[in-house]
Amino acid sequence: MRLEYFLLIDRIVELNLDDHTIRTDATVPTSSTIFEGHFPGHPLMPGVLLIETMNQASGWLLIAMHKFTRMPFFASVKQAKLRTFVTPGQKLAASAKLVHDGSGFAVTKAEIKCEGKPVCSAELTFRLVEFPNPSFRASMENIAAEVAFPMEVLAHG
Amino acid sequence: MSSTFDTVANIISETCDIERTKITPQSHAIDDLGIDSLDFLDVAFAIDKAFGIKLPLEQWTQEVNDGKATTEQYFVLGNLCARIDELIAAKGVAPA
Numbered sequence A: 001m002r003l004e005y006f007l008l009i010d011r012i013v014e015l016n017l018d019d020h021t022i023r024t025d026a027t028v029p030t031s032s033t034i035f036e037g038h039f040p041g042h043p044l045m046p047g048v049l050l051i052e053t054m055n056q057a058s059g060w061l062l063i064a065m066h067k068f069t070r071m072p073f074f075a076s077v078k079q080a081k082l083r084t085f086v087t088p089g090q091k092l093a094a095s096a097k098l099v100h101d102g103s104g105f106a107v108t109k110a111e112i113k114c115e116g117k118p119v120c121s122a123e124l125t126f127r128l129v130e131f132p133n134p135s136f137r138a139s140m141e142n143i144a145a146e147v148a149f150p151m152e153v154l155a156h157g
Numbered sequence B: 001m002s003s004t005f006d007t008v009a010n011i012i013s014e015t016c017d018i019e020r021t022k023i024t025p026q027s028h029a030i031d032d033l034g035i036d037s038l039d040f041l042d043v044a045f046a047i048d049k050a051f052g053i054k055l056p057l058e059q060w061t062q063e064v065n066d067g068k069a070t071t072e073q074y075f076v077l078g079n080l081c082a083r084i085d086e087l088i089a090a091k092g093v094a095p096a
Helices: A033-037 A047-065 A134-146 A151-155 B002-016 B037-051 B057-065 B071-075 B077-091
Strands: A011-016 A021-027 A071-082 A091-101 A105-114 A117-129
Touching: A011 A047, A021 A047, A047 A071, A047 A091, A047 A105, A047 A117, A047 A134, A071 A134, A071 B037, A091 A117, A091 B037, A105 B037, A117 B037, B002 B037, B002 B077, B037 B077, B057 B071, B071 B077
Parallel strands: none
Antiparallel strands: A011 A021, A021 A091, A071 A117, A091 A105, A105 A117
16 A cells, blocks of 8 residues: 555455456555554554545456446445454455446445454445546556556456 | 336435425426436436336436437436336336
8 A cells, every 4th residue: 555645455366357346455554644643653544545445446346347448436435334443554355346337337335354354344336437538547557557457357358 | 107207206205315295207307306416326326226227327418418418308307217118118127
């Protein structure tokens, strides 16, 4: 994770377009300016960033499903549950499953586990729109390479 | 038609917290009921699930933006329900 750059997924572990699922890894950094404020003397991964981690796992799934022709933008979160504290250095497993692929939007269910134990879960809705410009898409392709996005899935189906 | 409208009206009432009695086939989802685009995503999700269809929102939006259609054609509820019935018939699926 690079919290200050909002890059919360480290690596895509598995992307299954038949099951519409994704599994990712994300390790919370041991230090960050965010922990200086959240909280002094008691550093915790902010819950909003855990939700964003689930967003990004879902986002890579949706980008793959739409073969890099649509960019998912977070629209709403429902039934978010933050079950336990997450501290610096912990290794997280963020996964997501497609619930519905609508016209111009999609819904996923996502969760994060730490050492096999549930950390948080939510139902997430995204607007799916064309990439605003080529440079934005190129930057996403660069990030995709960093997180081991399996480009071969773009030839799937 | 009536059962499609009842289902859609109930979805809108529950999703958007609008009194069921205020929702009629003549209601315009945006202009009369004040449903914004985010709430309409929830409505569309629920409609898709309830009827086993996929409302072509992107196509409709494009047609409105291009001046080839009016919002009334798709967002007055009686017209919306007619479109839903067409989509159901095209897919050969029954309402859930």
